[in-house]
Amino acid sequence: xxxxLALMLTLCVLLGLSAFASAEETKGEGVMTYAEYAAADLDxxxxxxxxxxxxxxxxxxxxxxxxxxxxGAYFLYNMACSEEDYAKLVPGTKIKVTGxxxxxxxxxxxxxATFEIEEGSFIAEPLDITDKLASEDLINYQNLxxxxxxxxxxxxxxxxxxxLYSWDGSGAHDSNSDLYFxxxxxxQTYSFxxxxxxxxxxxxxxxAVENLKVGDVIDMTGFLYWYEGxxxxxxxxxxxx
Amino acid sequence: MSKRxxxxxxxxxxxxxxxxxxxxxxxxSFEVPQAxxxxxxxxxxxxxxxDTNKRQTEIYQKAIDDxxxxxxxxxxxxxxxxxxxxxxxxxxxxxxxxxxPNVCITYPDHIATYMTGNNVVVPLDPLxxxxxxxxxxxxxxxxxxxxxxxxPQFLSECVISxxxxxxxxxxxxxxxxINKTFVxxxxxxxxxxxxxxxxxxxxxxxxxxxxxxxxxxxxxxVMIPFIYKSTDNMMIQMLRQLGADYSTENGGxxxxxxxxxxxxxxxxxxxxxxxxxxxxxxxxPANFLNAGQCVFAVDSTxxxxxxxxxxxxxxxxxxxxxAFETAVRMVPQFDPxxxxxxxxxxxxxxFNHGDPQEVLASWLFTQYLLSNDVQIAYASTEGYVPVxxxxxxxxxxxxxxxxxxxxxxxxxxxxxxxxxxxxxxxASTFVTPAFNGSASLRDAAGQLIENTVKSVRRKQxxxxxxxxxxxxxxxxxxxxxxxxxxxxxxxKQDLGPLPGMSRGLLxxxxxxxxxxxxYALRDFLQKHRKDFSKR
Numbered sequence: 001x002x003x004x005l006a007l008m009l010t011l012c013v014l015l016g017l018s019a020f021a022s023a024e025e026t027k028g029e030g031v032m033t034y035a036e037y038a039a040a041d042l043d044x045x046x047x048x049x050x051x052x053x054x055x056x057x058x059x060x061x062x063x064x065x066x067x068x069x070x071x072g073a074y075f076l077y078n079m080a081c082s083e084e085d086y087a088k089l090v091p092g093t094k095i096k097v098t099g100x101x102x103x104x105x106x107x108x109x110x111x112x113a114t115f116e117i118e119e120g121s122f123i124a125e126p127l128d129i130t131d132k133l134a135s136e137d138l139i140n141y142q143n144l145x146x147x148x149x150x151x152x153x154x155x156x157x158x159x160x161x162x163x164l165y166s167w168d169g170s171g172a173h174d175s176n177s178d179l180y181f182x183x184x185x186x187x188q189t190y191s192f193x194x195x196x197x198x199x200x201x202x203x204x205x206x207x208a209v210e211n212l213k214v215g216d217v218i219d220m221t222g223f224l225y226w227y228e229g230x231x232x233x234x235x236x237x238x239x240x241x
Numbered sequence: 242m243s244k245r246x247x248x249x250x251x252x253x254x255x256x257x258x259x260x261x262x263x264x265x266x267x268x269x270s271f272e273v274p275q276a277x278x279x280x281x282x283x284x285x286x287x288x289x290x291x292d293t294n295k296r297q298t299e300i301y302q303k304a305i306d307d308x309x310x311x312x313x314x315x316x317x318x319x320x321x322x323x324x325x326x327x328x329x330x331x332x333x334x335x336x337x338x339x340x341x342p343n344v345c346i347t348y349p350d351h352i353a354t355y356m357t358g359n360n361v362v363v364p365l366d367p368l369x370x371x372x373x374x375x376x377x378x379x380x381x382x383x384x385x386x387x388x389x390x391x392x393p394q395f396l397s398e399c400v401i402s403x404x405x406x407x408x409x410x411x412x413x414x415x416x417x418x419i420n421k422t423f424v425x426x427x428x429x430x431x432x433x434x435x436x437x438x439x440x441x442x443x444x445x446x447x448x449x450x451x452x453x454x455x456x457x458x459x460x461x462x463v464m465i466p467f468i469y470k471s472t473d474n475m476m477i478q479m480l481r482q483l484g485a486d487y488s489t490e491n492g493g494x495x496x497x498x499x500x501x502x503x504x505x506x507x508x509x510x511x512x513x514x515x516x517x518x519x520x521x522x523x524x525x526p527a528n529f530l531n532a533g534q535c536v537f538a539v540d541s542t543x544x545x546x547x548x549x550x551x552x553x554x555x556x557x558x559x560x561x562x563x564a565f566e567t568a569v570r571m572v573p574q575f576d577p578x579x580x581x582x583x584x585x586x587x588x589x590x591x592f593n594h595g596d597p598q599e600v601l602a603s604w605l606f607t608q609y610l611l612s613n614d615v616q617i618a619y620a621s622t623e624g625y626v627p628v629x630x631x632x633x634x635x636x637x638x639x640x641x642x643x644x645x646x647x648x649x650x651x652x653x654x655x656x657x658x659x660x661x662x663x664x665x666x667x668a669s670t671f672v673t674p675a676f677n678g679s680a681s682l683r684d685a686a687g688q689l690i691e692n693t694v695k696s697v698r699r700k701q702x703x704x705x706x707x708x709x710x711x712x713x714x715x716x717x718x719x720x721x722x723x724x725x726x727x728x729x730x731x732x733k734q735d736l737g738p739l740p741g742m743s744r745g746l747l748x749x750x751x752x753x754x755x756x757x758x759x760y761a762l763r764d765f766l767q768k769h770r771k772d773f774s775k776r
Contacts, residue, residue, distance in 0.1 A: 043698040043699045043700075044699070059330070100695075100699060102522070104522075104524050105525070111438060112695070167322065168293065168294070169295050169300040170293055170294055170295040170323075171321060171323075175319060175320055177323075181774045227556070228528060228558070230555050
């Protein structure tokens with residue numbers, strides 16, 4: 001009996017310790033918490049520790065990266081990055097970023113940034129924000145990895161197309177154009193995007209959107225990018241569960 | 242047996258080395274064929290830039306369909322781009338493998354860099370002048386313009402080192418799209434020609450807020466009175482207007498001077514007043530203008546369909562629009578009596594893949610893009626103007642302009658006013674010289690402004706030491722210290738030490754020939770020893 005009690009107590013302590021470790025991450029010296037970053041004024045220098053979730057593009061020693069920690073997301077626009085280092089920024093990689101908090105058409109991002117890779121790893125689980133789409137609260141989830149459930153594909157133009165190459169249909173598959181499509185929930189219609197630098201015309205999600213039909217009910221995951229309003233960059237599409 | 246083996250190995254090694262030397266494919270220079278070989282089929286790859294505008298892509302496709310109907314043996318495969326920078330990057334990447342397109346919408350600045358590849362871009366003067374297939378040639382199956390029908394100021398931009406390497410396709414300039422209602426509310430009247438003093442004074446006044454941070458002019462918490470889309474043009478035009486240096490014709494870098502610094506100091510002062518920002522820092526001028534959050538929005542005339550209360554195209558929700566009267570003016574001037582404004586817009590070049598018949602077929606399609614049907618249709622999609630007098634004077638185009646304001650679509654008033662801004666002021670336009678590095682210099686000119694604006698916004702000290710460091714940083718970032726008046730087109734350039742692989746190949750070749758020589762000598766000596774011993 002005593003042995004069983006001792007074992008149960010030990011297990012409880014271990015469980016408690018592990019839960020504590022995953023709930024709170026200690027930031028390095030001089031590094032802001034997400035709350036401090038969110039509260040910082042625009043055009044001020046910020047220092048954050050975050051984790052790569054996906055990479056959008058690299059060109060001319062600059063990288064654009066979607067990152068997130070346990071508390072919030074940081075979109076890194078044109079961060080100084082060699083091609084060699086870009087290859088190291090695989091999903092989960094922990095980086096310490098120093099840059100300036102900026103906003104462009106409502107998209108809050110870190111610009112003119114530099115980074116260093118640190119020990120650690122974190123891959124975010126998509127957060128279901130389907131019920132936040134219509135709320136003014138939506139902007140607080142900006143840049144996070146999110147999911148949307150049970151949304152209905154609507155026509156993207158007067159001709160009833162389920163999607164468009166480029167915002168007005170002026171693009172083409174072979175031109176690796178962004179895909180734009182509309183989905184609705186509870187009577188409200190929203191515009192979603194497959195950003196072709198993130199998911200190009202060889203990816204599953206690109207093909208999935210090209211195969212959408214008006215009326216399909218789908219689940220999606222993506223990053224809650226912002227351009228004059230919510231403009232999610234979708235990375236996966238599947239039939240609704 | 243060992244002799245044969247030795248020779249075989251030597252031969253194989255020599256062949257391997259020789260084949261490795263052919264890493265880059267060289268193309269001979271182009272000569273105009275006697276006639277188009279109509280017994281062949283041609284596949285022409287056309288990289289086309291559009292302004293993310295469906296009408297423009299439809300016009301390109303119609304041009305292709307109509308051309309192919311005239312030339313059934315020439316098939317044009319179009320790839321669409323929305324970004325000149327992307328076209329430029331892709332062309333540069335493909336030059337070494339000779340997989341550039343055949344025909345490409347591009348800027349002359351970019352062509353100057355393409356030309357660092359040997360015979361990559363076709364010099365067009367011989368084609369212009371060819372009596373059969375040249376401009377207005379006798380063998381053309383369509384009505385193309387003669388050279389004198391291409392507006393000279395537009396054609397002159399396509400000259401690099403005295404030779405035409407492109408045709409102009411469309412031309413535009415920059416315009417100030419003004420919320421006239423706001424200007425009058427501030428107690429001013431919009432003049433026919435804006436001055437820099439006027440725009441700064443009005444913008445400073447428009448930036449005034451109340452104690453709660455609400456702008457007095459629009460009652461909103463957002464107002465950027467003056468937003469500039471292309472800060473490279475901003476710097477280039479200001480320097481030209483002041484008669485100050487920017488570059489020489491042959492690539493001499495003159496941008497980093499006291500006038501430039503003085504202009505940046507002026508800009509920084511108004512940024513600190515909250516009066517000015519740029520597209521790269523804040524976003525599209527049109528988005529702010531149409532939401533009543535901007536007074537002076539500077540953008541291309543080719544962006545006119547996005548400007549104003551009744552703009553047919555928009556990225557912002559219609560419920561954010563504010564009603565106001567839009568005025569369209571040329572860019573601000575230092576001397577209104579002698580206005581100077583930049584001429585810009587897409588040109589089209591032809592690439593040489595070593596097949597003169599293919600080049601000729603490509604040239605025919607390129608010329609077709611200057612036919613009236615294509616010119617008038619495409620120019621009508623935005624505030625462009627056709628590049629030929631025959632298109633500008635065609636009844637259909639004259640009628641199009643005359644119907645200004647009839648609707649908020651094809652005859653959208655702001656768009657046609659923007660086009661007229663250029664047609665009425667062609668004599669006041671200028672272009673900058675194109676040379677290898679001119680694209681980088683242009684980027685540097687814009688970046689000087691971008692960095693200054695950001696530094697002011699970030700409350701950094703902007704003083705003489707700041708500008709000294711800025712000049713140094715920008716020079717280094719854009720490699721402008723590697724280009725001086727001795728360089729540019731035709732100038733020699735120190736390329737640095739030979740790469741290791743090249744050195745290895747050369748050494749290997751030498752070793753092979755020494756080996757062959759030694760073997761031949763050994764063979765000779767052995768033979769002579771035998772002959773001597775027989776005696």
